[in-house]
Amino acid sequence: ELKIINFWEKNKIFEKSVKQRPVTKQYVFYDGPPFATGTPHYGHILGLTSKDVFPRFWTMKGFRCERRWGWDCHGLPIENLAEKDLKISEKKEIEAGGVDKFNAYCRSKVLGYAEDWGKVVRRMGKWIEFDNSYKTMDKSYMETIWFIFKKLYDKKLIYEGKKILMYCPRCETPISKAEIAMDNSYKTVTEKSIIVSFKLKGEKNTFLLAWTTTPWTLIGNVALAVNSRMDYVNVKVGSNYFVLCKESIEMINGEKYKIVDEFKGKELVGKGYEPLYETAEGKAYVVVNGGKSVSSEEGTGIVHLALYGEFDYDIIKKNKLSIVQHLDEKGRLIKGPEEWLGEWFKDLDKNIIADLDNKNLLFKKLDFSHSYPFCYRCETPLFYNAVDSWFINIEKIRDKLLKESKKINWYPAGKVEKRFEYIIKTAPDWTISRNRFWATAIPVWKCSKCDEIRIIGSIDELRKNAVEKIPKNIDLHKDVMDNIHLKCSKCGSVMN
Template structure:
């Protein structure tokens, strides 16, 4: 006979009852200890003496589950609850299969969340202020507050019913943890699995630090930028000019390539004694209100490889670092300033001119081209958002200044080079 069940049940009360039972009986830690004594598939063989008689070994069979730790600078939200549930299901399943699955909860103590919180609380508005107060002092403030919501996290994780050890949690700021990461890196280096390369990253100019995709998503906002059409005369025929388009004039001092679309048909448009090349579909839009004549068309493949006069001369004579120690060092002027096509670059004849300007360092598409062309990445803007000294006309200026006119630098770039057509909003 079963005990009578009250049909009017409180599901939260039932859950709390189960949680209390798990805690009083120490079910989570016992599940690990039991499987350290026996290994095999408990779903197939059961457990205890019967399992021993069915071929289960007394040797431990562990299962490692790698779990990225959260920040404790804010309260858990729906995303944490969903991910936490998934992270609980897999170790539980492997436990049922007979594996000993040790899992310790951890805290990510590094990164911008804690830094931004401390900056707001202490009215810190610039990287320079942190230097003035001292890195050690700033780190001390961060260290003291990084686990501000650890108690609330523990309550939530336990209330979810997740099996994870929060009594012996780890913190990424602990020296022993950091040393373990350095040990891993050293082992990878010892096995020749580490290499140096360049990777496009979102950055925070104010903090002078890279940003994760998650952090960028938190601060995403639409903004109005300037649209500019540039003229690039061909080296072997200066009277023939490529028309390229960009919405980031501040990136033009770093121009290395022009990209065309493989499937786009380009038109030759004569105006005066100059022949312009742009996407056939965009001729009427670009030359609206002007006297011109379309004198022919040209396929993208006929443009690929053609060299053009650089918009700015800043890096023409700069030697590629990778060629400095070779018998024949090469300059950027010898390797870039040409028309290319690359599947990583989106070129459209729906707007602009059908020809896109590229640097080697301002985006994933630019970086992909630099890798494909085997050209060393050369950033013309520092991590703090200012132009490097080589960009003589603009050195020290902020590429995208905040304030009343965020397009002030874009306008300055246009003034610096007279081969730019009139900007359009």
């Protein structure tokens, strides 16, 4: 094998295989670049091998197949490595020490294992232009991202908004579902789930039962959702009355009960209840209709609503309910019982369970095993959080994506095609911004006075519009871009 590899290199066989084929007859192969933050393992080798097969096949069929190695230099992998080396535990420390210094360190470490990768690629016999690699931190690459971003924005396919996203409190940034799924970041965990008693106002000893797997969200509870068309029952247990959906009556298991009333969920809508923790200001603590999304498959048919869930947020907005964001960017309590302020969200569970038990509002405590998402880089438990972010509008192009996917020759046919189709059909709008430092800065400038927005699509455009003089070798990373300003065309103020 080594003899063959040496022959290929000495005689530049790969280079000749490209040059001897016409430019007019190309086979283009897109290959995602790896991170160079660790040595390659067998999983990489398997992927590299399969990605080498197809270009070789098409080369032998007479096609010109150029292959150039690339490095993914940005993002959490290198930032986590830098934080570990610099003994940084949170985002504020980076800002205090200087984003420029942090980014400089990231740059110095980003290709730390490039030589090891080169040895593996050569030894396995993969044909690719390795030494002349492109890097996502190259100015030309980053400027291309700006160009694409502006194109999408001009086509009204990019927007800024607040959505419920997977969020890492350690990295302090949203993470897309695709990233989590791709890296198999779900782990099976067993935690305490609880059935909570919410006391109905104006009805003696009557409680609504709601089940939750995230007790920490109860501090931010603003409403309870029912299905207006579903059947509910009022059952008597001792001297108290408990309301839940009829099909979930087994939740009363272990208690001696008697059904005293039966009715549709619509009869509960509009009723008020006493808050567990009074954190809301404005409209709150009322029963609302959650529609078909509220079912009897899991829980009690009554859903406790807090900001930290996609369904919850939609219903909260629809009913113009109070917004309570009781955790900070690090996942610590900032609103709620004073003695718990500063507690990490996962540590709140045990306090809340004990507190509800003391108040006789804990109806039942259950062990619950389920799949839970963790950060694919730092392994911190994630939670759904309401985050301001930039999104690509998938909904606008969904039909076109489905239509184009029909033109793809799928192997193996059938199952893979259906899986891809399902992904497109169910994909939410794609969050593309991250609240981090070592990455391509999003080319958006906002007016400090009138909130006018300006999108820049190239260095030339930046040079024409910037207040400051732009040097020839301008760096497009955040630490530099934060010091470049534009003049607002609408009111004349400074744009940051």
